[in-house]
Amino acid sequence: xxxxxxxxxxxxxxxxxxxxxxxxxxxxxxxxxxxxxxxxxxxxxxxxxxxxxxxxxxxxxxxxxxxxxxxxxxxxxxxxxxxxxxxxxxxxxxxxxxxxxxxxxxxxxxxxxxxxxxxxxxxxxxxxxxxxxxxxxxxxxxxxxxxxxxxxxxxxxxxxxxxxxxxxxxxxxxxxxxxxxxxxxxxxxxxxxxxxxxxxxxxxxxxxxxxxxxxxxxxxxxxxxxxxxxxxxxxxxxxxxxxxxxxxxxxxxxxxxxxxxxxxxxxxxxxxxxxxxxxxxxxxxxxxxxxxxxxxxxxxxxxxxx
Amino acid sequence: xxxxxxxxxxxxxxxxxxxxxxxxxxxxxxxxxxxxxxxxxxxxxxxxxxxxxxxxxxxxxxxxxxxxxxxxxxxxxxxxxxxxxxxxxxxxxxxxxxxxxxxxxxxxxxxxxxxxxxxxxxxxxxxxxxxxxxxxxxxxxxxxxxxxxxxxxxxxxxxxxxxxxxxxxxxxxxxxxxxxxxxxxxxxxxxxxxxxxxxxxxxxxxxxxxxxxxxxxxxxxxxxxxxxxxxxxxxxxxxxxxxxxxxxxxxxxxxxxxxxxxxxxxxxxx
Numbered sequence: 001x002x003x004x005x006x007x008x009x010x011x012x013x014x015x016x017x018x019x020x021x022x023x024x025x026x027x028x029x030x031x032x033x034x035x036x037x038x039x040x041x042x043x044x045x046x047x048x049x050x051x052x053x054x055x056x057x058x059x060x061x062x063x064x065x066x067x068x069x070x071x072x073x074x075x076x077x078x079x080x081x082x083x084x085x086x087x088x089x090x091x092x093x094x095x096x097x098x099x100x101x102x103x104x105x106x107x108x109x110x111x112x113x114x115x116x117x118x119x120x121x122x123x124x125x126x127x128x129x130x131x132x133x134x135x136x137x138x139x140x141x142x143x144x145x146x147x148x149x150x151x152x153x154x155x156x157x158x159x160x161x162x163x164x165x166x167x168x169x170x171x172x173x174x175x176x177x178x179x180x181x182x183x184x185x186x187x188x189x190x191x192x193x194x195x196x197x198x199x200x201x202x203x204x205x206x207x208x209x210x211x212x213x214x215x216x217x218x219x220x221x222x223x224x225x226x227x228x229x230x231x232x233x234x235x236x237x238x239x240x241x242x243x244x245x246x247x248x249x250x251x252x253x254x255x256x257x258x259x260x261x262x263x264x265x266x267x268x269x270x271x272x273x274x275x276x277x278x279x280x281x282x283x284x285x286x287x288x289x290x291x292x293x294x295x296x297x298x299x300x301x302x303x304x305x306x
Numbered sequence: 307x308x309x310x311x312x313x314x315x316x317x318x319x320x321x322x323x324x325x326x327x328x329x330x331x332x333x334x335x336x337x338x339x340x341x342x343x344x345x346x347x348x349x350x351x352x353x354x355x356x357x358x359x360x361x362x363x364x365x366x367x368x369x370x371x372x373x374x375x376x377x378x379x380x381x382x383x384x385x386x387x388x389x390x391x392x393x394x395x396x397x398x399x400x401x402x403x404x405x406x407x408x409x410x411x412x413x414x415x416x417x418x419x420x421x422x423x424x425x426x427x428x429x430x431x432x433x434x435x436x437x438x439x440x441x442x443x444x445x446x447x448x449x450x451x452x453x454x455x456x457x458x459x460x461x462x463x464x465x466x467x468x469x470x471x472x473x474x475x476x477x478x479x480x481x482x483x484x485x486x487x488x489x490x491x492x493x494x495x496x497x498x499x500x501x502x503x504x505x506x507x508x509x510x511x512x513x514x515x516x517x518x519x520x521x522x523x524x525x526x527x528x529x530x531x532x533x534x535x536x537x538x539x540x541x542x543x544x545x546x547x548x549x550x551x552x553x554x555x556x557x558x559x560x561x562x563x564x565x566x567x568x569x570x571x572x573x574x575x576x
Contacts, residue, residue, distance in 0.1 A: 172418040176473070179374045180432050180480060181405035183398055191420050 019270035022263035029260060033079035042070035044077040044230040053246045065249050066240050075252060077230040082257070085146055085224065086211035090157075090204050092150035097158030098200070102188045105165035116162070119155035127152030127214055135223045142215075145224040149214055153207055160203045164196040202272025209264035216257050232257050325388040327352045327484045327516040328373065328408070334381035335368050335540075342368045344540040345382070350484060355510065355517035357527035357548065359563065360537035366520045367413075369537075370488045373518070374410045387483055406436060409477035413489035415469035419461040425472040426457045432479035442479070449512075450475040451505060467498035471505070478509070484516045491526060503529055524567055528552055536560045 012020060032039055041061065051068035054060050062071040104115035127149050134148035135141075168174060169192065177187045193200075218224035219233025227234055235253035242250050328350040335343040343365040350356045358366050371377040373384055375395060383392045387407045395401040412418040420428060429443045447457040450471040461469055470490060477485055487506070491499045507530060510517060521527050527534055527548065534551050536544040536559065544557045555561045 172412040172414060173420045175376055176410070176412060176418055176476070177420075178376065179405060179408075179410055180435060180476075181395075181398070181401035181403075182435060183401075191423075195420065195422055 015267070015270045018266050022267040022270075025259065025263045026267065029079055029256075030083070032076050033083050036076050036080055040070075040073040040076040042073045044069060044073040045228060046070070053241070053244070053249070062252060063248060065235075065238065066244075066246075071249060071252060074230040074235060075232070075256060078232045078235060078253060079256075081142070081225050081229060081231040082212060082216065082233065082260075085142055085215040086208045088146045089149045089153055089211040089215070090208045092146070093153040093157050093207070094200070094204060096150075097154040098161055098193070100154075101158040101161035102165055102193065105162050105169050105192075106184060106188055108166075108169075112162075116159075119159055119162075122151065123155040123159070125152060128217065131214065131218055132221075132223065135218070140223045140226065142224050145215060145218050149211055153211060156207055156210075157200075157203055161196065161200055164199040165192050168192045168195055199272045202268040202270070205264045205268030205271060209261035209268070212264070213257065213261050325352075326350060326385075327354070327387060328356075328518060329385040330369070330373075330382065331385075332382035333369065333372065333379055333384065335365070335372060335377065336380045342540050343372070343379075346537070346540070346542055348535050348542070348545065350516050350518050352483070353510075353514045353516050354533065355519060355531045357519045357521060357531035357534040358537055359521060359524060359527055359534060360543075361522065361563070363539075364537040365540040366522075366537055367488055368540075370410060370486050370518070370520055373486060374408060375404060402436060405480050405482075407482060408484045408486065409480050409482035410486040410488060411470070411473045411477050411490040413492055415466045415473060415493060416461075418473050419469055419476075421461055424458050424460060425452055425464075425475065428472065428476045429479045432476055436480050438479070438481070446475045446479055449478070449509065451501075465498075467494050467502060470494060470502055474502075474505070474509075478513075478515075482515065484518060486518045486520065488520045489522070490519075492521065492523065499526070506530060524552055524564060536563065 015023060046069060048064075048068040051060060051064040052066055054064040054068065056063045060070050060072070062075070064070055065074065100115055100119075104112040130152045131145050131148040134144045138144040165188070174187060174192065177191060215224050216231075216233030216236065219231050220237040222237070225231040225234050232253040236250055236257070238250055241247075326349040328348075330346060330348050333343055333346040334341070346365075346369060348356060348358075358369065360366050368377060372379045373386070373391075375391060378394060379392055383390060385391070386404070389407070391404055395404050423431070426443055426447060429446050430440055433440055433442055447454075452468065452471050452475070456464060456468055461472070464472065470493075473490075491502050494502060503526065506517070509515065517530060519527060519530055531548050533546065534548045535542055536551065536555075536557065538559050543559045544551055544555060551560060552564060555564060
């Protein structure tokens with residue numbers, strides 16, 4: 001009992017208010033996704049044309065879409081596909097990226113040089129473009145999109161891991177372990193990796209958010225998750241509803257995407273140890289707040305103009 | 307204080323008997339164009355203690371790093387307990403054996419411990435790695451004078467002196483025959499320095515371990531060492547009995563080093 005209390009307190013101090021709020025929101029979304037068949041009030045694919053674009057009512061808590069499918073149920077089931085894709089992307093890129101990053105940080109020199117340049121190269125490729133190319137080659141679907149994004153996300157994660165591991169690598173405790181005769185694998189996994197876990201988890205959470213957004217965009221374009229399946233990205237692309245003025249059917253999944261990505265980003269930043277952004281609270285200095293002065297557009301000092 | 311059984315005893319039967327604990331011959335190290343260590347020879351007799359003194363950048367730490375295998379000598383030979391270690395160790399067995407011969411305590415107690423490991427966990431990990439009895443962990447913790455509470459704390463909750471005790475316990479856990487102390491007390495304040503030095507003297511009396519003490523502090527060297535080696539720009543300036551060299555230096559550089567030490571009545575020459 002005391003232990004749980006202590007853990008709760010520690011969690012509270014590390015994550016802060018915004019972090020805890022994000023974690024709670026994500027927990028709700030995750031639970032809903034896992035328990036979808038239990039929580040969803042209706043079959044997400046059961047259509048009844050009589051209820052088309054029905055407003056919120058007892059039968060449909062959030063209303064229904066163009067062919068009378070229950071919106072709430074579709075949102076809940078949509079969470080499954082919308083979260084599974086990014087989870088796969090982040091999982092695969094971590095699986096490939098972490099060993100490469102640790103390798104680079106341990107050996108340094110030319111090994112590091114080669115791996116870092118490859119990361120830079122992949123980093124320069126826009127993930128969405130890579131995904132569109134893959135889909136063009138292998139046809140639309142979740143698998144090609146996930147594979148392409150996984151590759152594109154490796155440098156996003158691995159660059160951070162490499163930098164953090166490098167910092168540990170040059171620390172004398174690693175030398176001390178080497179002098180004790182421990183092998184490379186043991187030192188990197190049991191000591192270095194363990195000490196950079198917060199950085200990895202934090203960055204992974206942020207990557208998860210971005211991957212969710214990317215996959216939703218691809219689904220919106222009809223390149224990833226295909227239409228009848230409930231998915232937030234697919235639901236946002238319901239242009240028919242929008243054309244007819246039923247904005248809520250499009251806004252609701254969009255809002256969920258925004259909130260989930262926001263929560264992941266905030267949580268990720270808190271886990272990796274970033275302080276809450278101070279600029280939100282700090283008062284802006286009067287000078288920068290003032291627009292260009294009345295006489296004109298040039299705010300350069302006189303000396304600089306001359 | 308309790309002696310740790312096994313520490314300093316002859317466990318590795320294949321160690322060559324009756325030779326110096328450490329012997330370096332014609333040791334050289336180049337860092338690109340910089341010649342950091344030039345033809346250095348020295349011996350540390352078994353159970354003896356050698357102090358290496360010299361100003362910053364004189365090559366003291368480079369010598370230590372070559373001895374423990376963190377740097378590769380550009381030339382010369384290093385023999386520890388009669389076995390050559392001029393080349394990097396091959397295989398886990400050889401690494402483990404070298405670890406049981408020679409250990410090191412680093413200068414900075416703040417970064418030389420794994421931040422996520424308690425003292426006890428660190429010591430136990432080393433004991434397990436060398437196939438030693440885990441019950442020795444308690445003895446080692448007692449030996450370096452850490453309390454039960456301190457031994458379970460993370461390094462960030464310990465003071466500099468306490469951390470250095472943890473580092474010493476971890477080094478001793480491999481039961482080395484030689485311990486290198488690379489400026490091991492330099493980062494500590496004077497009273498803690500004295501405590502740790504007394505601790506080191508006690509450990510030596512109990513286990514018969516040999517010390518190689520690297521320091522810029524002549525008082526520390528005088529307290530702990532039998533012989534001393536004065537290093538300047540990577541070269542040996544003077545070498546001999548500690549009292550002889552420090553009381554009656556033959557070389558100007560040693561004299562200058564000695565005169566740089568503040569003593570009662572010491573004033574800055576204008």
